[in-house]
Amino acid sequence: MDALAVGSIRDKWIAHLARELRKVRAQAExxxxxxxxxxxxxxxxxxxxxxxxxxxxxxxxxxxxPRPHARSALSRAGADEKAGAAYHRR
Structure with missing residues (x-):
């Protein structure tokens, strides 16, 4: 039995790949x-x-x-929070 021939498995795999592609494209942008x-x-x-x-x-x-430089990200987050931006910790 070909796993990709089964509709639900194929659809889940396609959805997973699409999510990963969107995530990587957003990171590159x-x-x-x-x-x-x-x-x-x-x-x-x-x-x-x-x-x-x-x-x-x-x-x-x-x-x-590994995103923006840690110090600038942290200071920016603090400045944004003072300006009213919402950062919530779960």
Whole structure:
């Protein structure tokens, strides 16, 4: 039996690949942005819901991941929070 001939398995695999492709394309687009604030806003808009990014870790840990430079991301997050941006930790 060919696994890709089974409709539900094939459809789930196609959906999985489509999600991964969108995720990688968004990462590539984000990395092409010139400034950390632009990359942070893009990340929030592409990953967050309704302009809100729900973190399951501290902002410092999130900023240390391979995205914009950790220090600029953390300071930008603090400045944005003071300006009214919503960062929620789960």
């Amino acid at each position: 984000r990395l092409s942005l010139k400034t950390a604030p632009e990359r942070i806003i893009h990340y929030i808009e592409s990953v967050g819901e309704g302009g809100v990014l729900h973190l399951n870790q501290s902002k410092k840990d999130w900023a240390a991941e």
